[in-house]
Amino acid sequence: MKKRSDYRSTFYSRIENFVNGREEFLLYKPKGDLEAKQLESLEAELTEAADLLEKREARQRLQDMTEPLDFLKKFHRHYGKIAAIICVMLLILLLVAVSWLPPFGHPDNPAENEVIKRYIEKGEEETGAVNIVTGLILNYRGFDTMGETHVLFIAASCVMILLLIAEGEEKKSSYAFDRYLEPKNDIIVQKVANFLVPVVFVFGIYVILNGHLSPGGGFSGGAIIGAGLILYVSAFGFKKTGRFFNEHVYKVAKVSALCFYVSCLSYYFYMGAHGLDNHIPLGTPGNIISSGLILFINIFVGTEVACTMYAFYALFRKGGL
Amino acid sequence: MEWVRFIAAVICLAFAAIMEIIAIYGVYRFRFVMNRMHAAAIGDTLALLLGALGLVILKGLSWFSLKMILVVILLWMTSSISSHVIMRMELCIDEESIDLERIDM
Structure with missing residues (x-):
């Protein structure tokens, strides 16, 4: 609790100090306004002097510590010049590199090769996906996307290592003070969430499928x-969410989604590496159930991403799921 | 008829752009949370409605315009709720925001 600056000199503050045992009320009783003011100014001077002494000591200690590192002083003196020189050198290097790049949109560029033609012309026929981008990132470049999903998994694991409170008193207190500052059970937010959350979930499922x-x-x-x-x-709050999404559900959903995803992709890799045909029917492009394994891979990736986002939020908020 | 519709749509979109500019200016101009929230709410409500209205007039009544209206309804709900949550949080944690009369420029 912050107190106003003029509260200190009032009668009630002295009573409070006396009750808390911080000063002798009777000895401190002011005989006149002047004396009280003098006392206060004396006190302020004393604290100021003490502060100055402390500061001087700290500076002396810092000097003692840094004196052997004399070259650091020299470095700091020339820091600006060195930084400017490095920046100019970096600028020249980058400009030279840019001038060596091929012109934008030229037909002879190395980026304009047969790969793009293949994606656009045969993408729908080979992957069965009408959306070329999805066919590209989940089928042709599946290895890259698998790495991205693993990065998500590793990031969530690292945040867990750093922030997860396993058990004990700390866990109890973190759960109790989870909504300490927040207004609890806000009826306006709850009514809107009642309406919006199903809509959001249905929309997310629609986007995935x-x-x-x-x-x-x-x-x-x-x-x-x-x-x-x-x-x-x-x-x-976490109590109601825990009924359908708790730590157990999180572990099972996340790990199994990653495992299924990797097994789907290893089928592609095995078949591609050995020059075998794809035996999974692609279906007619445009139907919901088509394009082979891409639909399932999308579902697994979606589960992974949803779990990771929720886990980040929960871990940063209270250190647990 | 086609010209009238086009001009009405352009007027709506122009007003939406002006409101958005005012909102952005206000968000950077003010220093206090609630003043900035008020400025941002102009962009979230009036500019959004005018922009969607302009596009609906331009396109005519179709599935596209129905989707635009749905977007406006959803965003009006969510933006007001987020403002409400921010306001309550501000009142909870900032001791100085009790003086509601102040206008910090």
Whole structure:
């Protein structure tokens, strides 16, 4: 609690100090306004002097510590010049590198090769996905996307290592003070969340399932579902969310999604590396159930992303799921 | 008829752009949370409605315009709720925001 600056000199503050045992009330009784003011100014001078002494001592100690490192002083003296020289050198290097780049949009550029033609012309026929981008990132470049999903998994694990409070008193207190500053059970937020959360979930599922037909896919749909989970938590609290999404569900969903995803992709890798045909029917492009394994990969990626987003929020908020 | 519709749509979109500029200016101009929230709310409500209205007039009544109206309804709900949550948080944690009369420029 912050106190006003003129509170200190009032009668009540002295009573409070006396009750708390910080000063002798009777000895401190002012005989006149002047004396009290003098006392106060004396006190202020004393504290100022003490502060100055402390500061001087600290500076002396710092000097003692840094004196052997004399070259640091020299370095600091020339820091500006050295930084300017390094910046100019970096600038020249980058400009030279840019001048060596091929011109933008030229047909002979190395980026304009047969790969892009293949993606655009044969993408729908080979992957069965109407959305070329999804067919590209989940099928042709599946290895890259698998790495991205692993990065998500590792990031969530690292945040868990740093922030997860396992058990004991700390866990209890962190759970109790979770909504210490926040207004609890805000009825306006709850009513709107009642209406919005199902809409958000349905929209996220739509984006995931339509990943191979329209813009969207596992990453964006998973982010939408994670945002819906976060909205639900901030409206109703962790107790109600824990009924359908707790640590156990999180572990099972995340690990199994990653495992299924990797097994789907290893099928592609095995078949591609040995020059075998794809035996999974692609279906007619444009249907929901088509394009082979891309639909399932989208679902697994979506689960992974939704779990990661929710886990980040929960871990940063109270150190547990 | 086509010209009238086009001009109405352009007027709506121009007003939406002006409101958005005012909102952005206000967000950077003010220093106090609630004044900035008020400025941002102009962009979230009036500019959004005018922009969507202009596009609906331009396109005519179709599934596209129905989707635009749905977007406006959802964003009006969510933006007001987020403002409400920010306001309550501000009142909870900032001791100085009790003096509601102040206008910090």
